[in-house]
Amino acid sequence: MKNHVYYKNAKINDLDIFYRQAGSAEKPILLLLHGFPSSSHMFRNLIDQLSDSFYIIAPDYPGFGQSSDPAVSEFQYTFHNLSAVIESLIDKLQLKNINFYIQDYGGPIAFRIALRRPELVQSFIVQNANAYLEGLGEGLAPLSAYIENNSTEAEQGARMFLKFEATRWTYLDGASKPEKVSPDSYSLDQYYLDRPGNDLIQLALFRDYGSNIALYPDWQHYLKNNQPRTLIVWGKNDKMFIEAGGWAYRKDLPDAEIHQLDGGHFLLEEHSDEVAHLIKEFIINE
Numbered sequence: 001m002k003n004h005v006y007y008k009n010a011k012i013n014d015l016d017i018f019y020r021q022a023g024s025a026e027k028p029i030l031l032l033l034h035g036f037p038s039s040s041h042m043f044r045n046l047i048d049q050l051s052d053s054f055y056i057i058a059p060d061y062p063g064f065g066q067s068s069d070p071a072v073s074e075f076q077y078t079f080h081n082l083s084a085v086i087e088s089l090i091d092k093l094q095l096k097n098i099n100f101y102i103q104d105y106g107g108p109i110a111f112r113i114a115l116r117r118p119e120l121v122q123s124f125i126v127q128n129a130n131a132y133l134e135g136l137g138e139g140l141a142p143l144s145a146y147i148e149n150n151s152t153e154a155e156q157g158a159r160m161f162l163k164f165e166a167t168r169w170t171y172l173d174g175a176s177k178p179e180k181v182s183p184d185s186y187s188l189d190q191y192y193l194d195r196p197g198n199d200l201i202q203l204a205l206f207r208d209y210g211s212n213i214a215l216y217p218d219w220q221h222y223l224k225n226n227q228p229r230t231l232i233v234w235g236k237n238d239k240m241f242i243e244a245g246g247w248a249y250r251k252d253l254p255d256a257e258i259h260q261l262d263g264g265h266f267l268l269e270e271h272s273d274e275v276a277h278l279i280k281e282f283i284i285n286e
Helices: 040-050 079-092 106-116 138-148 152-162 164-172 183-193 198-226 243-251 268-283
Strands: 005-012 015-022 029-033 055-059 098-103 121-127 229-235 257-261
Touching: 005 079, 015 040, 015 079, 029 040, 029 106, 040 055, 040 098, 040 183, 040 268, 055 079, 079 106, 079 198, 098 106, 106 121, 106 198, 121 268, 138 152, 138 198, 152 164, 152 198, 164 183, 183 198, 229 243, 229 268, 243 257, 257 268
Parallel strands: 029 055, 029 098, 098 121, 121 229, 229 257
Antiparallel strands: 005 015, 015 055
């Protein structure tokens, strides 16, 4: 029996942080952390499929979805600060023994929290979230150039990722059955990207992405030393976070369960049934 989804807001440091909540608090906790340029909306199908078995929390970060989006002059958009907001939400909701589902930006947010608070981590479910250089694909080249040089030319290259054509490409490229990808998804993402001032928010995070790559050795050290239970469900056709990035986790997590699925960056748009089954097997039937 599926549980109703509740749409809530929590006040975190004068920010309204929106989150979706479903399931019973007595069930295993599943914290869903979205990627760029999406929001908790990307998990809508997974929430429906797992709400009978888990207590699910899926927030939107500042600057994304339904959460507050203060101007860059009012809030410093860095991955450190996003992780601090999500950590505060975890404490406010009194979440413990968390199964972190991480995709794209969700990776650097969750791994930062894990370094600070390893006791919070029950397991990781990793969907196209990078922690190894092997995973950085050619599709990221314009962002890499912007990280290295904030020239006008480099910024224009990075701004291509804020256009509708790029948002649509991120969803459809690599999809095994593009007709299963709802156009509502990338259209909604683009609506948020097109809000006044949101381009500057996203550019600030693009520029800060190099701080994530610099932390890869620290995250790898954490994984090797702590050996968190880890399930990897990777869209193997992703041109940004490529297939090798999923396999690379085996270097530090030899017992990781890895599934390379025939999909792209937003794997859940067409494979949420399969991913939901894998998660249940991984956590409930361990």
